[in-house]
Amino acid sequence: MDFEEEHAGGDDIEEIQDGEDIFGEDADISVHDAGSKKDAVIFLVDCKKALFDMDLDGQGTVFSKILSAFSSFMKAKIISSPDDRIGMIFYNTKSTNNQLKFNNITEIYKLDGPSADIIKNCLKIEQNFEKDYQLGNNAHFHECLWLCNHEFKELDKNKFNMRIFLFTPDDLPYFKDQNARSSALKYAKQLKDADVQIELFPLPSQNEFKIARFYGEIITIDLDEVNNAVLDTSTKIMDLHQRIKQKEFKKRALNRLIMDIDDIKIGLKIYCLVNKAKKPTGKPLDRRYNQQLKKKAQFIDEETGQALFPQQISTHLILGNEKIAIPKEYMAKIKGFEKPGMTLIGFKSSSALKDYHNYRASYFLYPDDEHVNGSSQFFDALIQQMILKEKIGIVRLVPKQGSQVRFCALLPQAEQYDENHFQTPPGLHLIFLPYADDIRGLSSVKQEGADITRQTLNAAKILVNALTIQDFDCSNFEDPSIQKFYTYLQGLALQEQNIEEPEDLLQPDFKGMEKYRDIVNLFMSNVSLECSNMPSRSKGQAGGRGRGRGRGRGKQEESDSDDCSKIKGKGRGSTSKQKIEEEDSLEGEEIYQPIKKRGRGR
Numbered sequence: 221m222d223f224e225e226e227h228a229g230g231d232d233i234e235e236i237q238d239g240e241d242i243f244g245e246d247a248d249i250s251v252h253d254a255g256s257k258k259d260a261v262i263f264l265v266d267c268k269k270a271l272f273d274m275d276l277d278g279q280g281t282v283f284s285k286i287l288s289a290f291s292s293f294m295k296a297k298i299i300s301s302p303d304d305r306i307g308m309i310f311y312n313t314k315s316t317n318n319q320l321k322f323n324n325i326t327e328i329y330k331l332d333g334p335s336a337d338i339i340k341n342c343l344k345i346e347q348n349f350e351k352d353y354q355l356g357n358n359a360h361f362h363e364c365l366w367l368c369n370h371e372f373k374e375l376d377k378n379k380f381n382m383r384i385f386l387f388t389p390d391d392l393p394y395f396k397d398q399n400a401r402s403s404a405l406k407y408a409k410q411l412k413d414a415d416v417q418i419e420l421f422p423l424p425s426q427n428e429f430k431i432a433r434f435y436g437e438i439i440t441i442d443l444d445e446v447n448n449a450v451l452d453t454s455t456k457i458m459d460l461h462q463r464i465k466q467k468e469f470k471k472r473a474l475n476r477l478i479m480d481i482d483d484i485k486i487g488l489k490i491y492c493l494v495n496k497a498k499k500p501t502g503k504p505l506d507r508r509y510n511q512q513l514k515k516k517a518q519f520i521d522e523e524t525g526q527a528l529f530p531q532q533i534s535t536h537l538i539l540g541n542e543k544i545a546i547p548k549e550y551m552a553k554i555k556g557f558e559k560p561g562m563t564l565i566g567f568k569s570s571s572a573l574k575d576y577h578n579y580r581a582s583y584f585l586y587p588d589d590e591h592v593n594g595s596s597q598f599f600d601a602l603i604q605q606m607i608l609k610e611k612i613g614i615v616r617l618v619p620k621q622g623s624q625v626r627f628c629a630l631l632p633q634a635e636q637y638d639e640n641h642f643q644t645p646p647g648l649h650l651i652f653l654p655y656a657d658d659i660r661g662l663s664s665v666k667q668e669g670a671d672i673t674r675q676t677l678n679a680a681k682i683l684v685n686a687l688t689i690q691d692f693d694c695s696n697f698e699d700p701s702i703q704k705f706y707t708y709l710q711g712l713a714l715q716e717q718n719i720e721e722p723e724d725l726l727q728p729d730f731k732g733m734e735k736y737r738d739i740v741n742l743f744m745s746n747v748s749l750e751c752s753n754m755p756s757r758s759k760g761q762a763g764g765r766g767r768g769r770g771r772g773r774g775k776q777e778e779s780d781s782d783d784c785s786k787i788k789g790k791g792r793g794s795t796s797k798q799k800i801e802e803e804d805s806l807e808g809e810e811i812y813q814p815i816k817k818r819g820r821g822r
Contacts, residue, residue, distance in 0.1 A: 369411055
């Protein structure tokens, strides 16, 4: 298992990624930040009989899906955030096991750090449930909240984000008992005052789940995150893994800025939607004591070998053969522009924005009413008019004090919901545009003219139509190297004997493409590729030296020659001509079914 190198790639990579983290913060909200708050989550599960019935999809019970989601949540935490706290409490059980001795409430796992033993054993709970816990109906919901509050009191709220994941199929735990209902509201308010969020996961039952009957007064709703997925009251249970992942990776603003439009000021929150996932950096340990080592950097005079202090070090640039010293105060003046913020320059037609203009990951802008009241109304009107008139905004951006001035476009996005009620929020995509200094010319690249026959064009058309992927979405494809890394790391942590290889979603569908073999051969027979003059690239040639390099070249050339002879000989005959003529007569109509969609459905 190879870890990410701390300085992998050398100077070239650093130049390409210069200024990538323009806000000076970690843009990946799913990676644990030692400087931020830790997470403390209690899974509170209402063990009603409906949870043990087979789910509508026929793939296990709802209870098994909750346990599987808990296991996945624990696996993610044990790798990325080992200092977080996770617990699980069942209520409405015949058994009783908790610190406060409340009846029919069983504390399965105390609020503690993730562990390999819990991950291995939690999936076995359903098998032993009837023996160890059994179903009951006499627990008081306010006592469940009291117990959770008691668990959280042992934590420092300045160091932890405390949350309760509530799973229940019952939308009205108190039908007639108004005193018990008042007690539940009282303890829910105490949790809210202690900065504990209650997040509801409605589960399927015979009747429609209506949040307004009771839980609307209990659950904590973040106005920045409210959508139909959070308040889903349908009888169809969505994928719990996906829903919990939405809860786990909470949206967090990277920065807040003021946008100036003439004399109008709008408050903005800036979010990062896409950030490269990386393997964790390996940490050096003292092999004798298994303790982590610390690195210490020190500047040493090249001539005397004496260690230098920071005040003895200055910065210089070389102009010609002379070293020009630049004091820190002068460097600050060079870098300094106006205060951080965003200024609208004007609007352009959306057709002026080209795909190749987006040379780095974009950000997402959302109104911030906390800083400037009324920002949401102005923002909504601005987005609607930009979409209606097919316009983009051009802005000048200063992300933070002393940073480079950025040249950006604002691309509007309307609000949408998918079939699972997951929201595509309204907002503006902040797309970074290249300066004239950044654009590289391709004057040395010259396109040589080629005579392409109608038959060749039709053969290419058939090939493209046949191999078109339906419903392509890059979010359905996971990085195979990262998936393999964490799979083996998980197997090592859990001491698994047989580690199952993760599915590589980037592998072509070889079986599915077999039925298009004739189409591929048809295209190859019309382009007549010549491979004899192509340089061979083998492992020996690319990275090896000496005798291994020479042997690799000879074998590869021989193999290439054989492959080319096969390519040129296939696909000729009456069948090829007949298919081309059919395509020519249809003038572009698709006569082959596209291949099925690739990737993991979500």
